[in-house]
Amino acid sequence: MRDLRICFVGDSYINGTGDERCLGWIGRLCERRFAWDYRLSFYDLGIRGETTPEIRLRWKQESDVRFQEGADNRVVLQFGMNDIAEVTDKGRQVEEDVSISEAEALVSEVSALYPTLWVGLPPANEACSPMQPSEGLEVSFTQRRGQELNERFKAVAEALSIPYLDLQTPLLANRDYMSSLTRGDKMHCDGTGYAMIANLVDNWSAWDAWFKD
Template sequence: MWNDLRVCFIGDSFVGGVGDPRCLGWAGRLAAQTYASGQPLTTYNLGVRMQTSTEILGRWQSECAPRFPDGSDARLVISFGVNDTTSIDGRPRVAPEQSAVNLSELLTQAAELPVLVVAPPPIDDAEQNARTATLDEHFAEVCAAATVPYVRVHQPLRDSAVWMREVRAGDGAHPGAAGYDELSALVWPHWREWLAR
């Protein structure tokens, strides 16, 4: 019997795959590899460049609802945070405590769905990366409290010569194809385990 598996990827430009000449990003790579492994699925990339957790919280339901008809195996992947930690006039766009509240509220609203959360990745800015690493810890705590799987990619990517080289060669934030290969490889085992639930 056909399993109508549908996955919405909601988040920012990293979800959207900005910088990838293959136009897949990590979400597209996961989908392609899943399909190639014998699991048909429908994915929707709802990444919007420059958006914060506050903006994503405000739009996720209206965007996902029409893509999740009754009877489908509807699932949600969430990834955001880098735009929250961007400093404007000496302050982050969204305070870390508010970012954590936003994630917690989104998980509460999505409580009926299987959810997977992917950590915000590093960029070519050490100070912002430090703020994002702190946010990563907050997000891990929120997901643990909600018993939602959380994929810790921030530190592995900071230690990845490929990711950091590609970010520096690009716009200072987004990698090229090899960088997205790295990110999708980190997420893949967690994704497969999550899909099997």
């Protein structure tokens, strides 16, 4: 029986923060792919508030301990939202050029070892900015920065020949998704938004191909 193990690595959107059902998009996605003819183990390696450089520092150690020799080990990445956060009185958390260089290094490292998919950052929660994710911290988000980073991420993925799923284009045009950002914890989308992300990934040919290998 195929032992399929997938590490989902990234930030709070990987973790599903703000979802009232505590499934996020990865739980919903893997639920749809559950089958008795293979064993699917999925691991949530999302940490709220982490930037691309921080994710790069930890991904290998955390993934390697969950993988096993002889298993079909794979990685799905999603990151970048915290890079574009503007911290009140301090500025942007990660400058765009640093985000790009770190993303290129991260994706190169992962894909050199494991089959890799890259899911783009979703729309920023501009409507609820500024927000206070923790005591003493105030951050703001703008769509422009998210869209600019998304376009550069797409270029990096193309140069590295890594499948990249653009979430910005369909979700920015989806009124229901944008409304989902103003409900729940008012920092992330609620469960309906995560379900929409799961739908987009589940209908992605690159993801579907993993279950036909």
